[in-house]
Amino acid sequence: MIFVYASYFVALSFLLILLKCSVRKKRYLQKQIHNTYDA
Amino acid sequence: MMTFLNRPTFLLSACDRLIPWSLGGFVVLGCLGLYMGLIWSPADYQQGETVRIMYVHVPASWGALGIYTAMAISSVIALIKRLPLMHLLTAALAPIGLCFCLISLITGSIWGYPTWGTWWVWDARLTSMLLLAFLYGGYLLLINNFDQEERGLKSGALLSIIGWINVPIIKWSVDWWHTLHQPASILRFAKPAIHWTMIMPLFIMAISFALLALTIFMLQLQNLILKRQLISQNRRRRPS
Numbered sequence: 635m636i637f638v639y640a641s642y643f644v645a646l647s648f649l650l651i652l653l654k655c656s657v658r659k660k661r662y663l664q665k666q667i668h669n670t671y672d673a
Numbered sequence: 674m675m676t677f678l679n680r681p682t683f684l685l686s687a688c689d690r691l692i693p694w695s696l697g698g699f700v701v702l703g704c705l706g707l708y709m710g711l712i713w714s715p716a717d718y719q720q721g722e723t724v725r726i727m728y729v730h731v732p733a734s735w736g737a738l739g740i741y742t743a744m745a746i747s748s749v750i751a752l753i754k755r756l757p758l759m760h761l762l763t764a765a766l767a768p769i770g771l772c773f774c775l776i777s778l779i780t781g782s783i784w785g786y787p788t789w790g791t792w793w794v795w796d797a798r799l800t801s802m803l804l805l806a807f808l809y810g811g812y813l814l815l816i817n818n819f820d821q822e823e824r825g826l827k828s829g830a831l832l833s834i835i836g837w838i839n840v841p842i843i844k845w846s847v848d849w850w851h852t853l854h855q856p857a858s859i860l861r862f863a864k865p866a867i868h869w870t871m872i873m874p875l876f877i878m879a880i881s882f883a884l885l886a887l888t889i890f891m892l893q894l895q896n897l898i899l900k901r902q903l904i905s906q907n908r909r910r911r912p913s
Contacts, residue, residue, distance in 0.1 A: 635722050637723055637726065637783050637784065637786065637787050638711070638722055638723060638725045638726055640783050641726040641729050641730065641779075641780040641783045641784065642707070642711070642729055644776060644779050644780060644783070645729040645733060645776045645780060648772050648775065648776050649772060649776070649882075649885055649889075652768065652769065652772050652889055653885065653888065653889050653892070656889050656892035656893055656896065657892060659896050660892055660895055660896050660899065663896060663899040663900060663903060664899065666903050667899060667902060667903050667906065670903065670906045670907065670910065
């Protein structure tokens with residue numbers, strides 16, 4: 635079963651890291667645009 | 674028909690509305706798929722419990738091939754119709770495809786060790802899949818390393834169209850050459866070769882992966898549009 639858990643861990647961690655990075659980048663860009671408008 | 678593809682603000686708001694639904698669908702189906710894949714479905718009479726790796730390996734492989742095909746189609750449309758946003762669609766798909774491709778290679782390797790007795794073998798299916806990962810990587814390198822963004826996107830579009838030749842090679846490599854990898858058992862002209870108790874969790878996991886890919890795709894597309902907005906705002910503030 636260790637091989638099964640390792641595969642699920644790899645798959646889910648890769649996808650969730652990509653999701654988290656995308657969300658963080660979106661927040662960063664929105665903040666930058668907001669700051670540019672204010673300036 | 675494609676006028677909405679020239680309206681970034683419409684795309685941004687449409688993505689904002691759709692993201693919670695696709696993410697919610699992924700969470701629900703992902704939990705169901707995990708339960709069915711890890712607990713509900715039976716173990717294989719030959720491979721035992723390791724067959725459960727199929728429920729992440731196969732959807733990831735389908736995703737990698739499907740996303741590359743979508744990239745090639747959107748690149749063709751972008752070059753013929755001269756729609757800049759179609760280039761962004763292609764660019765938004767690439768990181769997700771690369772992620773799926775790496776998942777397919779790594780989980781395949783983990784599955785290969787207990788089944789074949791080796792982590793890696795240079796057979797046609799594995800090698801062509803590795804080539805697909807290089808194509809995804811090459812596309813991302815191309816679009817991010819040109820002084821003029823448009824030239825990078827056009828070069829990337831050409832690479833994705835030419836590289837698509839690898840997709841049918843991956844699909845039929847197991848039939849064209851003698852490989853250690855098993856032949857197709859689900860997507861084939863004859864009846865699927867596996868039992869419905871294994872097909873059910875496989876399709877549920879495939880749909881949940883597709884929903885997560887859609888969520889990430891919409892976020893990536895929004896990021897690319899926002900990045901362009903930021904660049905144009907900065908140019909207006911600091912005219913050269």
